[in-house]
Amino acid sequence: MRTATLTGERTVEVTERPTPEPAEDELQVEVVACGVCATDLHMYRGGLTVDYPMVPGHESAGEVVAVGGGVERYDPGDRVAINPSIPCHECRPCKAGRENLCRDLTSIGGAATHVVDGAFAEYVRIPVGNVEPIGDLDYRTAAFAEPLGCCINGLDRVRLTSGETVVVVGAGAIGLLLVQLLRASGAGPIVVSEPVEERRSAALSVGADHALDPTAVDLRETVADLVGDVDVAIEAVGLPQTIEQAHSLTGPGGRTLVFGVPPEDATVELSPFDVFYGEREVVGTYSLTPGTFARAVTMLRNGRLDTDALVTDEFGLEGLERAFEQMEATEGLKKMVYPNRE
Numbered sequence: 001m002r003t004a005t006l007t008g009e010r011t012v013e014v015t016e017r018p019t020p021e022p023a024e025d026e027l028q029v030e031v032v033a034c035g036v037c038a039t040d041l042h043m044y045r046g047g048l049t050v051d052y053p054m055v056p057g058h059e060s061a062g063e064v065v066a067v068g069g070g071v072e073r074y075d076p077g078d079r080v081a082i083n084p085s086i087p088c089h090e091c092r093p094c095k096a097g098r099e100n101l102c103r104d105l106t107s108i109g110g111a112a113t114h115v116v117d118g119a120f121a122e123y124v125r126i127p128v129g130n131v132e133p134i135g136d137l138d139y140r141t142a143a144f145a146e147p148l149g150c151c152i153n154g155l156d157r158v159r160l161t162s163g164e165t166v167v168v169v170g171a172g173a174i175g176l177l178l179v180q181l182l183r184a185s186g187a188g189p190i191v192v193s194e195p196v197e198e199r200r201s202a203a204l205s206v207g208a209d210h211a212l213d214p215t216a217v218d219l220r221e222t223v224a225d226l227v228g229d230v231d232v233a234i235e236a237v238g239l240p241q242t243i244e245q246a247h248s249l250t251g252p253g254g255r256t257l258v259f260g261v262p263p264e265d266a267t268v269e270l271s272p273f274d275v276f277y278g279e280r281e282v283v284g285t286y287s288l289t290p291g292t293f294a295r296a297v298t299m300l301r302n303g304r305l306d307t308d309a310l311v312t313d314e315f316g317l318e319g320l321e322r323a324f325e326q327m328e329a330t331e332g333l334k335k336m337v338y339p340n341r342e
């Protein structure tokens, strides 16, 4: 089968690899759509420890083409979304229902302790417990189940409740998906901070109430004037400056969610007195759980989000490198790859 393979730092090649055969409790899925994520870009740039050659791609959906002998619930022809995270189900975090924090996590194409070839490929094999049926949902929308499952995990972590005031720092594809999820989850006013004009207007069109340019206004003052105290600030960039900025916007009882992937060696300044006296929390969110993945598929199947609005560029496998270049140049929003399309 054809795959888009990272063969070294900043090198993607479309290569032939053996088509994976499903084991007893696995499915073989023909990948129809796979979103490109910032994590893929990090792997391409060599920012994450990767054993080359490897096939990235962890936001996918497709059609079941073969099933292992022990599989009863699925048949060839079934349409599914793929959860790339395979927890061990044996460690303490797994037993606590926090499978995203598994100590022995395997990821299909993502970042984890063990990485197996991902979905920028014509076919993947996947444990039967890692898919959700999508009914007649289109594959491109279903490919958002993984990133949406991560966003749902994030909102669970900050315990968002109806009517709370939220700021999202960074309106890339994930920031915009978060805005839509916040809207669907009953958030009160949603303010977006984003320097790129095109992204600010996208934020307004997908449900933000205000979109501010942090390079042109005093963010803290303007946010306070517009919406008063901020309950939840979500950082969707992954930089120490924007994490500090997000945290500086929250009021008493506020929660700052670190959603963007920061550099491993970054540090931020934090006032422990504010954490104490204002009970202002800094909360992390990593990846997704089987539970948040299932909820993401339910939301998508029920039309709660408009993911079409987020897709700006579409490619075959040969286009993956171009997609990375566009992401580095902040061009467009979500990139989608169709591995079985020329």
Ligand SMILES: [Zn+2]
Pocket (backbone or CB within 6 Å): 037, 038, 039, 058, 059, 147
């Ligand atoms: Zn991702």
Ligand SMILES: [Zn+2]
Pocket (backbone or CB within 6 Å): 087, 088, 089, 090, 091, 092, 093, 094, 101, 102, 103, 104, 105
């Ligand atoms: Zn585990």
